Amino acid sequence: MGRLTDKVAIITGARSGIGRGIAEAFAAEGATLVLTARTKDKLETAAQEIAKGGNRVKAIVADVTDEKQVAELFRQTVEAFGRVDILVNNAGTNTRYATVDLPLSEWKRVIETNLTGPFICGREALRLMSKQKSGRIINIASISAKRPRPNAAAYVSSKFGLEGLTRSMALDGRPDNVAVCCIYPGNTWSELKIGREEQQHREGIMEAADIGAMAVAIAALPDGVNMLECEMLPVKQPFIGRG
């Protein structure tokens, strides 16, 4: 009997990286999973591999920035599994420009995926969970929500905003016993990091499984208990001091 048996979880951006790590960690605890990404590529493979462990797993293609597609994602999830206990808003993107060079289109793309996406998915989840009188939303932010890196204004702004959205959804979900929280990971191995190996070596890097382990600990808390914030990073990552 896993710690998440009978729980139905939707994970966005689940085909690789942190999303995939959380999906595997949830699967190991017996959860029923809906894995979401924008493209079929690798998503169905991920679902098939995880299903080999005996879990109920469904892959649903959806763009989290598209209201209709998100509504359809939740509709299909409820049709297949009857409820949603956990939403993990993990899908995210980045762009690297100094602010003076940052095109508006790139600003919008990052804000839409990292901030508007969790609003659209979170709204659907809150609608369901308010009726259920239970549920948990886990937003994957970044330590960039606490302190910026250079050349990342859109990303940093979206993640600061995601903290605000987390607090607002937590406040609005509170009367219906919906727990909303934020994990703030530091450097974590994912495709976004390819080509930055030297930096990772210097700063340290976590595995997606590490984020998955804390996500399981949070998801396995009883109804009514919330880990509002979980800031996690490699011990050696420059973040704690001044810079």
Place this chain on the structure above:
Amino acid sequence: MAEIQRSHPTGKRLAGKVAIVTGGSTGIGKGIARHFADEGASVVVCARGKERLEAASKELTQATGSRVEAVVCDVGVEAQVQAMFKRTLDLFGRLDILVNNAGSNTRELVVDMPFANWNKVINSNLTAVFLTGREALRIMKKQQSGRIINIGSIAAKVPRANSAAYVAAKVGLTGLTRSLALEGRADGIAVSQLNNGNTRTDRWLGRDEQAAKEGIMEIDDVAGIALAMVLLPDGVNVLDGTLTAVNMPFIGRG
């Protein structure tokens, strides 16, 4: 396919690890000590009162099969802290985890707060963590590994009324946590702070109405998260965690 651990690791994931838990004879400290000992860690529990501490150590040893040793110590007194760490090394030879859980509170408005109460609360919640943290860093720097978890409070984020000393101590603790983390970083030492909301300990006896209104967590909820934090690989740290009842008035304005 990716490695997925299907079978539950059957306990003992902390075998060979040595932990100190301050304020370990009751409440959150005892709960954390039990969770660690369940996973095979050797644990030193310390507290000021000998009788209750020895009862806890006996109970936890019997319940878990791990060694849980009682060392009487007032963590606000330098010589006693140093003796407690020396005793731990004599018993177990190393120190992997320190949980700074001991603390106290006093409930008065600032205008009514005796200086002695201020000093007592600052000493037991903040100065004590400097004393134990300093000893732990000295040992862990030699080992090039170790983990310190400071039990903070959501008072470290947002104050309650009638608790100025406690709030000041816990906000100060955040500064100390960050400083210890910064100074331990080069040696691979992880230092973190777990900020808890209302938790059902003896301090909540007789306050059922407030607990019902604000929500309250069980000791095992907090201890379970502390365990997840220490099970992370060396080199990975939960720097800051905030754990509350969903209904806790904390997120909004007040």
